Amino acid sequence: MTRTTDRLEPSGLDPALLRAAFGAFPSGVVAVAARVDGRVVGLAASSFTSVSLDPPLVSFSIATGSRTWPDLRRADHVGVTVLAAHHDGVARQLAGPADTRFAGLATVTTESGAVTLADGVAWFDTTIDRQVAAGDHTIVLLRLHAAAHVAHPLPLVFHRSGFGLRQPA
Numbered sequence: 001m002t003r004t005t006d007r008l009e010p011s012g013l014d015p016a017l018l019r020a021a022f023g024a025f026p027s028g029v030v031a032v033a034a035r036v037d038g039r040v041v042g043l044a045a046s047s048f049t050s051v052s053l054d055p056p057l058v059s060f061s062i063a064t065g066s067r068t069w070p071d072l073r074r075a076d077h078v079g080v081t082v083l084a085a086h087h088d089g090v091a092r093q094l095a096g097p098a099d100t101r102f103a104g105l106a107t108v109t110t111e112s113g114a115v116t117l118a119d120g121v122a123w124f125d126t127t128i129d130r131q132v133a134a135g136d137h138t139i140v141l142l143r144l145h146a147a148a149h150v151a152h153p154l155p156l157v158f159h160r161s162g163f164g165l166r167q168p169a
């Protein structure tokens, strides 16, 4: 299918349009988490992406207003779990009230404090390599120290503000 240029006539870049256009791009969802001051802190993020094999880097973007990031950024190591298809409820929980985000979830904590979910599709043990200011978000580059993955189950997909691939309303 060819794209007609009239689709890109100046129509404004208001946040609602941007959110809808950005949401047309499907992504996975990760849990980013660590033990900091004896407490597990973290959140769900769909902005995760692989960046570099050598050196091994991944990234995610965190909203500048995040109340979790000031604690999470102090972690020695940060765990990243690629969520599985059945984790839609877990993703919502990890985006909800901070004090109950990990309630009832089976987690694994490394000696250096990286926290991953026992269940998932892939896991990374990381440290924060660099933070790049990017508008209302900060791009966080994570350096990998270990990685693992399993073939099953399928990953969770986030698309058009919901889970699974979705036709526009």
Ligand SMILES: Cc1cc2nc3c(=O)[nH]c(=O)nc-3n(C[C@H](O)[C@H](O)[C@H](O)COP(=O)(O)O)c2cc1C
Residues within 6 Å of the ligand: 029, 043, 044, 045, 046, 047, 048, 060, 061, 062, 063, 065, 066, 067, 068, 069, 091, 092, 094, 095, 096, 098, 158
């Ligand atoms: C599917 C999904 C994806 C999300 N992706 C991001 C993300 O990439 N970056 C981000 O800052 N917040 C993201 N959030 C929101 C966070 O999980 C969390 O709700 C938000 O950071 C507010 O909590 P905080 O103030 O404790 O950081 C996402 C939420 C959901 C449900």
